[in-house]
Amino acid sequence: MVTSYFQRIIDPIGRTSGNFGVLMNARIDIGWNERVAPSRAKLFHEEPEAGKLHIAAMVARGLFGAYLLAAMVLSPTCAIAQNAGVHDQGANAGEDFFRPPANLFQILNEYKTAPGSGSTKGSIANVTTDTFNLRYDHSLDLAPRWILALRSDLPLLAKNPISSSNPDGNYLYGVGDVDVQAAIIHNLSPRWAVGFGARLITPTGGDTLGSGKWQIMPIVGARYALWEINSSSYFEPMVRYDVSFAGDPIKKNISNLQFAPTFNLGLPDRWFVTLYPSADIRVNLGDPITGQTGRLFLPLDVRVGRKLSDNAALSFELGVPLIKDYPVYNIKTQVRLNVTY
Numbered sequence: 001m002v003t004s005y006f007q008r009i010i011d012p013i014g015r016t017s018g019n020f021g022v023l024m025n026a027r028i029d030i031g032w033n034e035r036v037a038p039s040r041a042k043l044f045h046e047e048p049e050a051g052k053l054h055i056a057a058m059v060a061r062g063l064f065g066a067y068l069l070a071a072m073v074l075s076p077t078c079a080i081a082q083n084a085g086v087h088d089q090g091a092n093a094g095e096d097f098f099r100p101p102a103n104l105f106q107i108l109n110e111y112k113t114a115p116g117s118g119s120t121k122g123s124i125a126n127v128t129t130d131t132f133n134l135r136y137d138h139s140l141d142l143a144p145r146w147i148l149a150l151r152s153d154l155p156l157l158a159k160n161p162i163s164s165s166n167p168d169g170n171y172l173y174g175v176g177d178v179d180v181q182a183a184i185i186h187n188l189s190p191r192w193a194v195g196f197g198a199r200l201i202t203p204t205g206g207d208t209l210g211s212g213k214w215q216i217m218p219i220v221g222a223r224y225a226l227w228e229i230n231s232s233s234y235f236e237p238m239v240r241y242d243v244s245f246a247g248d249p250i251k252k253n254i255s256n257l258q259f260a261p262t263f264n265l266g267l268p269d270r271w272f273v274t275l276y277p278s279a280d281i282r283v284n285l286g287d288p289i290t291g292q293t294g295r296l297f298l299p300l301d302v303r304v305g306r307k308l309s310d311n312a313a314l315s316f317e318l319g320v321p322l323i324k325d326y327p328v329y330n331i332k333t334q335v336r337l338n339v340t341y
Helices: 002-007 032-046 048-074 078-083
Strands: 103-117 124-143 146-159 172-175 179-187 192-201 213-225 234-247 255-266 271-275 281-284 296-309 312-324 331-340
Touching (some): 146 192
Antiparallel strands (some): 103 124, 234 255, 255 281, 271 296, 281 296, 312 331
16 A cells, blocks of 8 residues: 555656655654644544555554664674774765765655644644655766765655645645755865865745745865774764745745754764754844744754665664754654665
8 A cells, every 4th residue: 555655656747646644754753643633633534545544654654663773773793893893984875975975875754843834824833844855976086086976855745834725734745845966075185075065956846845946055064084083983064055046936035054063973883973964053044934033043963873784874863953043943853774886
């Protein structure tokens, strides 16, 4: 049943149908049942067939989460422990921006809630977004110590915004805002690297599943290897500026600074912990969004993962706000699987 939905998720014109929320949503549900219980009750009452599919979705999510956890904990490690210590675990499985593999395929599942417009004017409601993102990266050696890193993302969304066209806040399904990115990386030395680039975000999600705006995001950052700890540890500060330049004139203009003071700590047995792996620290310079009282969003953002092999890594990320004057999200969880080749 779930497989048939995956096959139906994109119709010939690029829009989606079916119940995309069933797709492999492995996450920690913090207060989730309380938030969605009323809408679930309505769904089961008005659409019994959809209710059955939600049951299948819940079962599939549970099984997928259990599988990921088992893979992280129980995969064989004896040979690795005998042949490589923590100082030998510097190979990148797609987590390090400044050490891009030749090819990367990533499956990411994100669960996020954020303030949104309520059913009455001036009211605020929680909007839930489930994202199933397919990512492909490719890197090219331009010259000694120079690398061109290319990236593309295809987000598939399930979202329940309240609007004039969706007054009941039902879940909508479809393709979100697709993006492409290019970055130039220069390795100054084995310890130091710098890079810059830009990401182009297209308004393929329309007014309901996307921003409705064309966006450009310049990126600049640096890498400092922490050999004093081990070859898998590093510090990577990065700054991005997300700004809209065209699109729906009714939609709010986007202009915000994004920071990621990324610190990665390599642990024994191919585990790692990363602080601020995503550029979630934000300063809003553009139009205010729903629920905004100031310009700063400062979360606690942590990722824990494990390299399953030299070519695969599995990780879980959790973000919770510390300062939410600019409310990017109430909570964010991500599960990602990276495969390099």
